[in-house]
Amino acid sequence: MKNAVLTTPKAAPSAAAPQRTVQEFLDLSARGLAELSRKSVWSLSEAELLAAQAYFKKESREPTWTEMETVAQYWSEHCRHKTFNSPIAYSDGSRTRRIKSLFAETVAKATKELKKPWCLSTFKDNAGIVSFGKSGKWALALKAETHNHPCALEPYGGAATGLGGVVRDVLAAGLGAKPVLATDVFCFGRPDDRKPLPEGAVPPLRGLLSAVAGVGDYGNRLGIPLAAGGLYFDDGYRLTPLVFAGCAGILPRWAVGKAAKPGDLIVAAGGRTGKDGIHGATFSSTELDGSARAAVQIGHPINEKKILDALLQARDRKLYRFITDCGAGGFACAVTELAAAAGGARVDLAKAPLKTADLEPWEIWLSESQERMVLAVPPANLRALEKIFADSFCEIAVLGEVVRNGRITVEHGGARVADLSLNFLENGLPRAERKAVWKAPKAAKAGKATLNPGAGRRCAEILSAALAHPNVCSRESVVRRYDYEVQAGTVIKPLQGVKHDGPGDACVIWPRAAVGEAEGFAGFALSHGLNPAYGKIDPYWMSLACVDEALRNLVCVGADISQAALLDNFCWGSPDNPVVLGTLVRAALGCYDAAKGFQTPFVSGKDSLYNEAKSAAGKSAPVPGTLLITAAAPVRDVRKSVTMDVKAPGNPLYLLGSTAADLAGSLCAEILGVEGAGLPRVDSKTALKGFRAVLAAMDKGLVLSAHDLSEGGLAVAAAEMAFSGEFGIRLELDALACKGVIYSPEVLLFSESPSRILLEVPADREAEFVRAAKGAPVLRCVGRTIANPILKVKGLDGLSVMEESIAALKARWQKTLSEALA
Amino acid sequence: MKAPRILVLRAPGVNCDVETEAALKFVGGAPEPATMAEVRAGRVRVLDYAMVVFPGGFSYGDDLGAGKILAVQIRSYLKDLRHLVRQKRPVLGVCNGFQALVKAGLLPFGSGEASAGFAANDSGRFEARWVHLRLNTQSSSLFFRGLPEMIELPVAHGEGKLVLRSPRLLEDLKKNHSIAMQYVSDDGKLAGYPANPNGSVFNIAALSNPEGNCLGLMPHPERFTAIYHHPNWTRQTFFKHCVGLEIFRNAVEYCRS
Numbered sequence A: 001m002k003n004a005v006l007t008t009p010k011a012a013p014s015a016a017a018p019q020r021t022v023q024e025f026l027d028l029s030a031r032g033l034a035e036l037s038r039k040s041v042w043s044l045s046e047a048e049l050l051a052a053q054a055y056f057k058k059e060s061r062e063p064t065w066t067e068m069e070t071v072a073q074y075w076s077e078h079c080r081h082k083t084f085n086s087p088i089a090y091s092d093g094s095r096t097r098r099i100k101s102l103f104a105e106t107v108a109k110a111t112k113e114l115k116k117p118w119c120l121s122t123f124k125d126n127a128g129i130v131s132f133g134k135s136g137k138w139a140l141a142l143k144a145e146t147h148n149h150p151c152a153l154e155p156y157g158g159a160a161t162g163l164g165g166v167v168r169d170v171l172a173a174g175l176g177a178k179p180v181l182a183t184d185v186f187c188f189g190r191p192d193d194r195k196p197l198p199e200g201a202v203p204p205l206r207g208l209l210s211a212v213a214g215v216g217d218y219g220n221r222l223g224i225p226l227a228a229g230g231l232y233f234d235d236g237y238r239l240t241p242l243v244f245a246g247c248a249g250i251l252p253r254w255a256v257g258k259a260a261k262p263g264d265l266i267v268a269a270g271g272r273t274g275k276d277g278i279h280g281a282t283f284s285s286t287e288l289d290g291s292a293r294a295a296v297q298i299g300h301p302i303n304e305k306k307i308l309d310a311l312l313q314a315r316d317r318k319l320y321r322f323i324t325d326c327g328a329g330g331f332a333c334a335v336t337e338l339a340a341a342a343g344g345a346r347v348d349l350a351k352a353p354l355k356t357a358d359l360e361p362w363e364i365w366l367s368e369s370q371e372r373m374v375l376a377v378p379p380a381n382l383r384a385l386e387k388i389f390a391d392s393f394c395e396i397a398v399l400g401e402v403v404r405n406g407r408i409t410v411e412h413g414g415a416r417v418a419d420l421s422l423n424f425l426e427n428g429l430p431r432a433e434r435k436a437v438w439k440a441p442k443a444a445k446a447g448k449a450t451l452n453p454g455a456g457r458r459c460a461e462i463l464s465a466a467l468a469h470p471n472v473c474s475r476e477s478v479v480r481r482y483d484y485e486v487q488a489g490t491v492i493k494p495l496q497g498v499k500h501d502g503p504g505d506a507c508v509i510w511p512r513a514a515v516g517e518a519e520g521f522a523g524f525a526l527s528h529g530l531n532p533a534y535g536k537i538d539p540y541w542m543s544l545a546c547v548d549e550a551l552r553n554l555v556c557v558g559a560d561i562s563q564a565a566l567l568d569n570f571c572w573g574s575p576d577n578p579v580v581l582g583t584l585v586r587a588a589l590g591c592y593d594a595a596k597g598f599q600t601p602f603v604s605g606k607d608s609l610y611n612e613a614k615s616a617a618g619k620s621a622p623v624p625g626t627l628l629i630t631a632a633a634p635v636r637d638v639r640k641s642v643t644m645d646v647k648a649p650g651n652p653l654y655l656l657g658s659t660a661a662d663l664a665g666s667l668c669a670e671i672l673g674v675e676g677a678g679l680p681r682v683d684s685k686t687a688l689k690g691f692r693a694v695l696a697a698m699d700k701g702l703v704l705s706a707h708d709l710s711e712g713g714l715a716v717a718a719a720e721m722a723f724s725g726e727f728g729i730r731l732e733l734d735a736l737a738c739k740g741v742i743y744s745p746e747v748l749l750f751s752e753s754p755s756r757i758l759l760e761v762p763a764d765r766e767a768e769f770v771r772a773a774k775g776a777p778v779l780r781c782v783g784r785t786i787a788n789p790i791l792k793v794k795g796l797d798g799l800s801v802m803e804e805s806i807a808a809l810k811a812r813w814q815k816t817l818s819e820a821l822a
Numbered sequence B: 001m002k003a004p005r006i007l008v009l010r011a012p013g014v015n016c017d018v019e020t021e022a023a024l025k026f027v028g029g030a031p032e033p034a035t036m037a038e039v040r041a042g043r044v045r046v047l048d049y050a051m052v053v054f055p056g057g058f059s060y061g062d063d064l065g066a067g068k069i070l071a072v073q074i075r076s077y078l079k080d081l082r083h084l085v086r087q088k089r090p091v092l093g094v095c096n097g098f099q100a101l102v103k104a105g106l107l108p109f110g111s112g113e114a115s116a117g118f119a120a121n122d123s124g125r126f127e128a129r130w131v132h133l134r135l136n137t138q139s140s141s142l143f144f145r146g147l148p149e150m151i152e153l154p155v156a157h158g159e160g161k162l163v164l165r166s167p168r169l170l171e172d173l174k175k176n177h178s179i180a181m182q183y184v185s186d187d188g189k190l191a192g193y194p195a196n197p198n199g200s201v202f203n204i205a206a207l208s209n210p211e212g213n214c215l216g217l218m219p220h221p222e223r224f225t226a227i228y229h230h231p232n233w234t235r236q237t238f239f240k241h242c243v244g245l246e247i248f249r250n251a252v253e254y255c256r257s
Helices: A030-039 A046-058 A065-074 A107-114 A148-153 A155-171 A204-222 A301-316 A330-342 A361-366 A379-391 A422-427 A459-468 A539-557 A578-598 A667-672 A684-699 A713-725 A745-750 A763-772 A806-821 B017-026 B036-040 B068-077 B080-086 B096-103 B167-175 B243-256
Strands: A088-091 A096-099 A119-121 A128-132 A138-146 A178-188 A226-233 A242-252 A265-270 A322-325 A345-348 A372-377 A396-402 A407-412 A415-421 A434-437 A490-492 A507-509 A523-530 A565-571 A602-608 A612-614 A620-622 A626-635 A652-656 A705-708 A728-732 A757-760 A779-786 A790-794 A800-805 B005-010 B030-035 B051-054 B091-094 B116-119 B127-135 B150-157 B161-164 B179-184 B204-208 B214-217
Touching: A030 A046, A046 A065, A065 A330, A065 A361, A065 A407, A065 A415, A065 A422, A088 A578, A107 A578, A107 A602, A128 A565, A128 A602, A138 A155, A138 A565, A138 A602, A138 A626, A148 A155, A148 A242, A155 A178, A155 A204, A155 A242, A155 A301, A155 A322, A178 A204, A178 A301, A178 A507, A178 A523, A178 A626, A204 A226, A204 A301, A204 A806, A226 A507, A226 A523, A242 A523, A242 A565, A242 A626, A265 A301, A265 A330, A265 A379, A301 A379, A322 A330, A330 A345, A330 A361, A330 A372, A330 A396, A330 A407, A330 A422, A361 A407, A361 A415, A372 A379, A379 A396, A379 B036, A407 A422, A415 A422, A434 A578, A459 A667, A459 A713, A459 A745, A459 A800, A459 A806, A523 A539, A539 A578, A539 A626, A539 A684, A539 A705, A539 A757, A565 A578, A578 A684, A652 A684, A652 A763, A667 A713, A667 A745, A684 A757, A684 A763, A705 A713, A713 A728, A713 A745, A713 A757, A713 A779, A713 A790, A713 A806, A790 A806, A800 A806, B005 B017, B005 B036, B017 B030, B017 B243, B030 B036, B036 B068, B051 B096, B051 B243, B068 B096, B080 B091, B091 B096, B096 B116, B096 B204, B096 B214, B127 B204, B150 B243, B161 B167, B179 B214
Parallel strands: A088 A434, A178 A226, A345 A407, A565 A602, A728 A790, B005 B030, B005 B051, B051 B091, B091 B214
Antiparallel strands: A088 A096, A119 A128, A128 A138, A138 A242, A178 A242, A265 A372, A265 A396, A322 A372, A345 A396, A407 A415, A490 A507, A507 A523, A523 A626, A565 A626, A612 A620, A652 A757, A652 A779, A705 A757, A728 A779, A790 A800, B116 B161, B127 B150, B127 B179, B179 B204, B204 B214
């Protein structure tokens, strides 16, 4: 019996059309070029088209279509991050600053200046790589990606292939890492949104359900625990949802570097090439109008699993010297990247295994069919590689070889379809200066809280609304659809507490099985920081707040943030609009200051721009400027990790950090329908001291539970700790350390001042805790755990502000999403 | 004494193999991973091994139903497996492996005829959660030696609802002590969702052959091989017994004796 998956790959019948050239390209005017670019979905600017024209004039020939497609893919925003690498004239009202490269002068600059020896590879590979564990034998690859444009059109497929893509990035980090954790963060319109949508738009709730199903179906089949992530709802995402996927992988230290040599065979491994996902890289630089569905790829998780299994065996036998994945731009980007790293390459597209035989050469070259990798293999190793892949029922095909001539040469059955200078592709991209303008909004300047306690509702009502809010409520009904424990490494799980349903701050992965060592308790924690509501007011402070949130989440589980590595994901509207670009610059400047302030380098990142869509009224609106910070840090001994559920009655509760009237962009302001003032401003120096002091106490086992204060402030954090641990909490508001004088219990309970963590300390070791955490600038005992299952708050006047049953609070918190998704 | 050779069989889409091998190694076994391709090519023979394990995952993507294609392959290419079971060597199927063993007719009775099957969870979706289980104290299963009656393990599946061909079969299963584990509430009673995460008939979570050497279970013992795997290890209130590891230890020690 012959199995279909084992049949030898067949090339397309060599009905290859005579190679078509772009007629009269050299003679086109700038306007003619722009028209051609638009029609061909190249998304190239006028300057870029003219640069291409000049190149072919120098070569004194017309380009082929494949060549122009290659230029368009390779120079796409998606592949080259033109906005982050172009000069920008940034004016913030008072002065204009000339930025040569936003990336080099913000995110990458911080990494360069921090010079951390444990950063093994930053920004240059498919993922950032840091060292892992004490032995010096292992490293950790980290990557987070976005897949927004596909998810707006087809959320199931878009989210699934988004995860597939980021997993392949980790598989192609160094010589390949074993994925041990996957993450997903979704930003969607509010689930209860019933307002009219433009034709073809996906309703937010259906989009969310499809995206969750897509990630679950793909990730669960791949066998990578999906144990970290987040959901965020805002009207700004109803037409342009954001879908982030991340992955962390373990690789041996020796496999961090890679270099192909001349004579190495270029091998395509994995799935076959088909018509799906053509123009994905360039279409992501256009505004969505619903006409681009063919640009979404079709995923097949089992194909990816086969590659994963075979590849790691081949890596350990050192059968290949270089690897990259086929993501955006397909072979065009992957093979060209390999060629650029190795000095040149020649490939024959007729050798690529195809899904259907009717593909044109340029389609084979550009197709973004999923689950494909490109390797550079020494010819002597080919047989061994073929056997490993055949045993995993996985196809490989030799496409060509590495030649050191500085060119990428593409043939199809003997006919030359593209022959380009790599120097031109790599360095020929013209960089035009862009304008960026930032104008500080008025609200951010106002100093006083506009929240009027007299007009406010009772604290209990605000708390109840906060817990039921879509951005706070229980995520259990989503989390359980993901296999968050496969690989037996998830020691701190996303759901915590007595009933395994409390909201954890970060997950901790103990990759014991993945590294195959029974001894040793080294692990790592991963968390996120995201708060677009602050960004609407001031993106600079949003960046700091996001980094602060991600780091304090890590502190809550006991991760060593002195070795925290950050990933940035910027999702913005069109950078052609100076105001939009101004907010992006401001966010990037915030990232630099946050990284320097907390001494945590960025190791990898990705930006996704042009996230705009037309509303039913035909108005085009950019997505709220959204920064996702993913942070990962080592947990030296997973046995010392801490969860967020209170453990016993009678223990003192300590609050790290001081409380100010920070209500701008807060959940409380949204609930009350007021415009709060006082945007949370992170003081990284003070925050870092506090975090370190808490970690010192945790290391001695002096913290029983810890939970970060974020949306909804102290009240929400205390409620979550209480109902997850099934004991009550008594808080005394007059014990809070405040910046300025605050009289309103609403402000004290719901302020979102940054860098705060609520800690439960064993009653019999309280003095020891205070000694161990003496480095904390502000740390006050603000209450106690109690046996009575209530959340009780005593106000400044000594009178009770609220007294709520934790069971009722939990019921409110659990209802929203489980009902919406049922 | 030499570590017993244990075959851990992988088909495309099987994804719990690494931690299953790790668990076997921790208790002194010598797991040897192999793929279905190697078995078909005759390079791997099951009778060379002291024990065979089918780990969890999504073999062949669970296209055509959970474990169905793997089950057909077991019937076609692993004809010796029935012989191995008759020789009283241990065979373990976890989650997808359990589904395949049932569909291949090796469980609950080694007749080679499928008398049970699996349907989608009653909740209609994939679900991951820890469950309380009651072991059948009358079962002759070699995997359960020394274990307490009440245990906890995680499940993670979308198609775990066991269904039986006929009501009479349930009586046979009871008579033969083939019902190895049942989903129960935290106080040990048969209960509905979420205690029974999938709606399995009679809350069945695991089946054993009457001889006790072939076990299939939906929960994942390889995910509870250290106390730090338990969702509440940071609280001091639970029974600190790594049930998962003990199940593997029993099997490996049986192979040795």
